[in-house]
Amino acid sequence: MHSPKAKALYDHVDFLRNLINGRLAKGPREEESFPCYAKRSLKLNDGKDWSFLCSGMDLIGDTSLSLDHFLRFGMEGVSRYNEVGEKYLRLYGALNSTYIQQEAVFTICKLCQLSEQSAFRDRLEKLEIRDIRHKLGAHSIDYIDKQKEDVLSFVPVRFDMRGLHLNYINNNDLSQISVNLLSGINEHLDLMSDIIYATLEKIKKTLYKSNPDKIEEIDKGLEELRVKRAGGHVFDHEDGTRAIFSPVAENI
Template sequence: MPNAKIDAVQFFNDKYRELVNEKAGKADSERESFDGYIKRSLRLNSADDWGILCASMDVIDDSLLGIENFLRFGIDGPTKYGDMGEKYIRLYGALNATYLQQQAVISLFKISNTDSPKSAEERINSLLIRTIRHKIGAHAVDYENKHEDVTESFVPVRFTLGGMACSYYNNKTLQQETVNLQEAIAEHLDLMATLYATLYEKSIRTIYKSNPEKKELLMRNVFDGKAKLSGDIVVRSDCSDAIFTTLIISPLPE
């Protein structure tokens, strides 16, 4: 089943890659070193940021494949063998795929000098899926509860693992919580696409500040990506006209 949020994240990652690759392709080693050129042309803080930028885009691509697979097949996986080991691997893999994607977006925010990177990071830190990742996918035995100033430990409840459901047990408070992973990942993807739209738009305005025609052309991508995130179908003709259609599926009459 198509996922508008995944499509939107992929769209912005592809368009951002096109933007930076176009600039990188114009490097002239006879006039200027690549490091100096790429730092200047992309307005980077350091030439070393180029490697981080490329790695971040690749991580977003790779993690998106994992997230898409998880949303299709859930914790059980496509084979439906009911293997408990596979369920744990898929659970931990999905949690860490979202975390890697979040960290990559944070890196891109800092590299591109997008406004309010701290605010973006705070929004990411507030995601439910990030909290779940910390509790059962990374710091299961030493989770720092900063609100209560205590260290807690968590463990997934094995018999609840299946589909998109996951319950976990707090060994300190003796409380059990259940999370809908599909909803939590959807929240994550929505924020990733929203933040990516912000940093992509900022990069366009900065890099092509003195080229209004190019800036206007690329700004259409921002508009299209946001439309995709809303679930609209975007079609552009050679004249760059756009058609947006929202699909509404009604149940068949009984």
């Protein structure tokens, strides 16, 4: 993948999927439905939570791929034609990918009953890219400004749409806002990885608290996620030792 942050999130949810699949490897008891088995094994509140958990993981993976492609090729895409229509499609697609991802991640956060979910929700609602999505990708003609108690409308400036740079206009007062979609999406991806990482920690403590060997295995996986997210590399040797190479900060 092109984006290290999109790759980090993809790796986080892949680790989550493997952890859950491993927990369910034995299969249900005789005459026990799989949703009931998943509820019991994963300590979910309801049998139907399993389907939402699966959908959430799938959506996070799918949207990570779409955001990675957007960060790599910008609004122009891979086409050799400078098509305005494609720019709109990619802009709206990327903005709504962030929203789908946010809701999928937070759904998993709730299903796993994280104690930090209120704080995470507050951070999620304050994301710049979420506000841009609401203004341009969903409520362009009926955006509600809660502070001013007013309904506003917004449109992208067509001829300023290039790469990951975007200007848009508030048509109520004709003010213009300039945004860097790269920084907004990266901020979003960082938070998504934070939430999934906290979810992994919660699952470790909830499902494996009496299994020290499994906890040690999970901790190694979490360490690898942290190192890779920071731009480093992890190598496990056949003798069981582990080598960690962390990025070196450049002198300024």
